[in-house]
Amino acid sequence: MEVHVSLDGRRDLSGQIYRQLRAAILDGRVRAGEPLPPTRELARRLAISRNTVAAAYDRLAAEGFLSGRVGAGTFVLDAGAPSRAAPDASPLRPREVWESISAWPGRLPDVRWDFRAGLPDVRLFPYEPWRRIMSGVLRPSGLGDPERAGDPAGLPELRAAIARHAGVSRSVRAGAADVVVTSGIQQALDLIGRVLLEPGAVVAVEDPGYPPARLLFRSLGMRVAGVPVDAEGLRVDALPDDARAVYVTPSHQFPLGMPMSLPRRRALLDWARTRDVVIVEDDYDTEYRYGGRPIEPLQSLDGDGRVLYVGSFSKIMRPVLRLGFVVAPPALHRALRLARYVSSWHADLPVQAALARFIDEGLLARHLRRSRREYQARHELVAALLAERFGAWLSPVPSAAGLHLSATLPDGADDAAVVRRAAAEGVGLFALSEFAVSGPPVRGLVFGYGAVRAEEIGAGLERLRAVLSGAAGA
Structure with a gap:
């Protein structure tokens, strides 16, 4: 000591x-x-x-x-x-904005059936190959030249691997030089905000939408404007004229689940071009698509270099592996690298090296094929049970991707109260009203199926059905 x-x-x-x-x-x-x-x-x-x-x-x-x-x-x-x-x-004293910001989601009591969105099944992760690769990179020669390893944009081999993976699985147009490795999507958004937006700038976000993104923009001094969504995604006609950036989840709108239609995507690109606005495309779980035509990302449709594409490996691997990336046009390479340097220099180097090998050896693609089959089976089971047993209370939102489904409740329903009662009965859920930004909240429930085994889904939903019918605990 x-x-x-x-x-x-x-x-x-x-x-x-x-x-x-x-x-x-x-x-x-x-x-x-x-x-x-x-x-x-x-x-x-x-x-x-x-x-x-x-x-x-x-x-x-x-x-x-x-x-x-x-x-x-x-x-x-x-x-x-x-x-x-x-x-x-x-x-x-902290800046005043921190008085109005709280962590999301709030702590959930221990539940038997955890249907919260965004949680993958960590039991599907191939631990043995990952452990082998990690052991190799932790040897003295595993990381190679320390000067090369210190690039704020990330290890060159990982950036190249991400560019190849995103090109094959997500149709993203990128080379290794266009990729900056981050500690998840939140840091990617933080870098973009500090590089491109002045304090006080208006950032348009989907309403309902992903809470941590808007909280981050607010913490940077931006003004966040909620924009309603409909069956085709973000309503371009409702975008504020003074917006300097638009944050969207076009491949699988979070939390409702619909994709943005092709005409709507083209309209958004045209709108941004005429007003010189940056688009931040969050493609958080597009690898898990179970039907329909593939959704072409905004980034691949963009001919002007104004779309910044962000992604993460948390959903397809493990949430504790905090690695994400941003794909940016060449004009922003230097500034993003410097922003990464002044914030935290670089992400975990051994994990970067391991992920590069994991991708290059084909292990990530193999894991995606296996987990996609499993999640598709759960997706279909949840959708079928909602249609068969919950018609009196819930109207599912059509979706063919990701790790969650959403369903709306009748007008006037208190989804937050349903969530509280469900938690008391061992069922964990998110209320759709939690995701409202400024407009009238959509009332409903979000069903994540990543953390619930297929054989347990039926029992969990039956318990929720009892809660909705008022029979639970009677």
Whole structure:
């Protein structure tokens, strides 16, 4: 245990050591059972007599703070004191915006059936191949040249692998130079906001839409404007004239689930071009598509280089592997790299190297094929059960992709109350009203099926059916 002791002048040296060690023990900085440095070692570090240190130790032992063990050393006894805390009073105050921001989603009590959206099934992840690759990159030669590894944009081999993967699975037009590796989608949005938008700029977002995105833009000093969606996606005719950026999820609108139609996508690109607006395309789970024609991303339709495409590996791998990316036109490469450098320099290098090999060895594609089959079966099961058993309460929103389905409740229904009652019965859900931005909230429920085994879906939905009918707990 490294204990910090400093001496001020040459008077009462033993007393100074005693008071500093006593304070460290009482504050909890040195915990019960931990050893103190030998008197000889501490005396050498402080350039004083060993007897001076020994006198301080003896005083602490006499007061019950220390215990000496012959041949073992000197150890701290339990002083029964709380850990040290920061001062209660401070003149510092956060910016006002932080008074109105809270983490999303809120903590959910333990539930048996967790239908929250956005949670993949971690049991499907191929742990053994990943462990093998991680062991290889953690060897001394695994990361190669340290100078090369320090690029804020990410390891070159991962950027190249992401460009190939996004091109094959998502039809994104990109080379390795266009990719900046991030710690998830949130950091990608943060980089974009700081590079392109001034404080006070208006950012248009879907309403309902993804809460963390709008919270991030607000924290950067942007003004967030909710724009309604309909069966074809974001309503371009409702976009505010003063918007400087538009954030959209066109392949699988979050949380409702419909894709943006091709005419609507073209209209959005035309609108952005005439007003010199940036479009941020969040393609968070497009790899999981179960039917219908593939959705061409805005990025591949864009002929002007004004679409920034962001993605993540959290849904297709594991949420704890915080790796995402942004694909940007060449004019923004330098600024995005610098923004990445000044914020956190680079993402976890061993994980970057491992993911590059995971993609290049075809393991990611194999995992996607396997997990897609599993999630499609769950998707079809949830859709069938909602249609068969919930017609009196819910109207499913057509969707053929992703890890969740949404369904609306009748006008006047209290979806938040339904969610609370369901949680009390062991069923975890999101209410659609949680995702409202500024317009009248859509009332309904969001059914994520990534974290619920197929064989448990029926029982979980039956419990929810009892909640909706008022029979649960009767």
